Amino acid sequence: MGLCWSSSPSKSPSTTTTTPASTGNISSGPFKSTTTGTSRSTISNFSGFSAASGEDAYPEGQILPNPNLRIFSLAELRASTRNFKSENVLGEGGFGKVFKGWLEEKGPGSHSSTGTVIAVKKLNSESFQGFEEWQCEVNFLGRISHPNLVKLLGYCLEGDDLLLVYEYMQKGSLENHLFRKGSVVQPLSWEIRLKIAIGAAKGLAFLHASEKQVIYRDFKASNILLDASYNAKLSDFGLAKLGPSASQSHITTRVMGTQGYAAPEYVATGHLYVKSDNYGFGVVLAEILTGLRAVDPLRPTGQQNLTDWIKPHLSERRKLRRIMDPRLEGKYPFKSAFRVAQLALKCLEPEQKNRPSMKEVVESLELVLAANEKPLERRTARDSPSVGHQQSHYRREHLTSFQPRQTVARAH
Template sequence: MAGASVLSQFGLCVASMAPFAPYEYEVFVSFRGADNRTGFTSHLFAALDRKTIHAYKDDINLHRGEKIGPELLKAIETSRIAVVVFSKKYATSDWCLDELVKIMECKRVFKSMGAPYGFLACVSPISSMCLNPRPESEFIEEIVENILKKLNEESSTAPSLRQNDAPAQHSSATIPHNDASSGKYEEISAGPSCTFIISCNFSWTGAGTSQTISNKTSSKGITISAKSQFSAASGDEAYPDGQTLPTPNLRIFSFTELKVATKNFRPDTVLGEGGFGQVFKGWLEDKGQSKSGNGMVIAVKKLNSESLQGFQEWQSEVNVLGRLSHPNLVKLLGYCQEDRELLLIYEFMQKGSLENHLFGRGSAVQPLPWDIRLKIAIGAARGLAFLHTSDKQVIHRDIKTSNILLDESYTAKISDFGLAKLGPSASQSHVTTQVMGTYGYAAPEYVATGHLYVKSDVYGFGVVLVEILTGLRALDTNRPSGKHNLVDWVKPYLSERRKLKQIMDSRLEGKYPSKAVFHISQLALKCLAAEPKHRPSMKEVLEKLERFEAANERPREPRITLVILWFIKKASNHCTIVLHFIQDWMEVQPTKIPPE
């Protein structure tokens, strides 16, 4: 197409927990022309490839004025960002503007206003066209007026053009500009839902964009809180931050009522089993109600009382978990000790364990979307941070996916305190104890020496983070030689964004924020440091995870922004501007749908 299209569109759609949109590419690069736009797109492709940003390369020969075919429309619609470069010669022509409207229709801009959209139009002046005596600001303003005119024709809800709207009424993303001799910008706002930022004569290098955009958006009502709509904290409203009781506050159950609750421990009520014994699902009738059918679902752990370890673990659960109350710790309701029978009664966790969701297969197991995985990680981190910062530090000693249980809203709760230990005194750095736990999760210093640190739990949490990223078990002897231990295998992949893609859980189908995921992989690496002193505290881990969650929070208001970059030199020399703008925009308007 000799005179290319008019739009460079940022489909930065911040999704809710609704099904993810079917984005297949991070960037769609526009139809290439016969002039210097060809050089520009070639440079941009190379830059995107170096940054490991997955782009759709348009090889369709579309002639000037020819309608955009279904294949290209699909590529645009399934791309997060569409970069379209147009020349000054054809920028105001009807067919070029029609293409813009067609692309905006493709993105359903005015039919689906639940997310912010950005349009980046890269204007490429060509040879003699640069000598056009018209001021660039007037020229681009004409483009904007024509765009709005067509949009008003397409939709009765489209805003009308108004010059210099008060910034307090409309949100806009602005770009730092050079001094008057090298560049300027003016703002043309188009109603409460649409703002245009017009940037002329640009020779910007990209520095400072994130801060400027961030300041603008945050001052116009996009509230980012430490707890998103998927906040993991729930449960006891009286003590949302948890509490430690002086003595266990537990109900003592009779063995008879537990037999009734579990239908005499019938096999079809078994929820799980392990070295400790079995866990049964039960129904506890509310004796205070006159009508039957009122009560609660419980989980009953029936420990193997024949071993000394079973009794010690039972005691540990009663003495440790019985004194702790926190929204992200599974609630111990009571216990039973009759003759040789040892039982523990917990709240029932409807969604089972994180292990089942990450590694379970079959039609009954749906892969966890990224937002839920992050929510679970935050919930588990909150629970661990509470243990580590309570009056008497508690070291869990067996952090793993099977010990992270999920309620009906996927709130994570740490369970199984049978191996828990009180932390070291103020004068000590560690406690020395018999090595117990789970291979693949246990910290190396603990396995080698029996020295247990508070940050030994941090190592186990780092392993869980890697499992959340990869969807692979910490230890699997069915994998090829050299890949049995997940951490040993994937550590080299966690440090580079390009390599990280190779080990990400394929069941996510690329629907995750690549930048946040990379930051989490770096956080996991820090948790997995060989020496405890080099690992972050769980409080630090929690704060970072909450920041990642907050960055993905849905903006409060829909808004559309058009940014036009006017190149005064050959466009091929300025692909870095576009690349930086894309990256910086993505940093402040992160998406929950980054397909790659």
């Protein structure tokens, strides 16, 4: 996390050296806090948004002028998570651990109680940015409402304890479903993959459509969470930035994000455009098609960076068949898959100005969905030797992709 609410671009050195960190994140240099004398007893009412602008673009969402959140006590959240018991950990990120909790609600004069499952993010005492991250998440997500953004329910601030309370997302992250194996995580069907892509695209489009455009800056599979019906919601706005003013094309900021997803112009120069997000979306589309991670050092040389490797495959039908996720078992309409591959290529354009807007991305994906194409009957390995070759080629690669990672993806 590290959301900055300054509407003016921060200055960065003219030469930026980006070195992949051991966590898989990239950063151009050490962070230095510029906050002095910050009061820990208040929540900022600063609003950089126009509430009407977001509603006009997407009527199902809105941006409030001030945070509208419940204030929880530490005792409440201790009780809900069974004193932050390790068995209740959902995930862990740079901010700290996320716990599953149960919030009991007892009506006045009633002997029976009902409850709500929640996700509680607890600040790690050694977290680098700490209070700034926590406060910015409150100020941002506390004001925004959209079906494809995770809902922040409230917060807790008691002494050194900083916590955030979110809606619970039953199906976890897209990352878990694409890359992890086992009986608990079932492979996603083509229909569900398309549904997730559309939902995530709508979330980004909503952020980009606000008057003060919001650049998400860390779009990746682990930040796309899924509810019980596989509706996608974007989470973790810690790296988000307000977009450039009308007279500017970009903002300049310290390079941060996740290796493999960050746009090339941003990594090279620190220049962050609204359409830098769209590059990350293209990477996730490639992951949805192939079932392979954006970056995997265990893959053969030349294939470790997914987008560099598969770009030529996305533009040719014959090559696309070879890289489609074998866990789909051929049960997908190839015409639709090819259209999605073409859209991914457009999002991955080296020049940001050549990438489609997220509104255009949503429209393109909805056209694919509306076509309602049915998958062709799957051919057997005897009928099509190339299918058997594809499966044998990927079996080894997929196994190596599921080795333990050094970090645990953030989750709610």
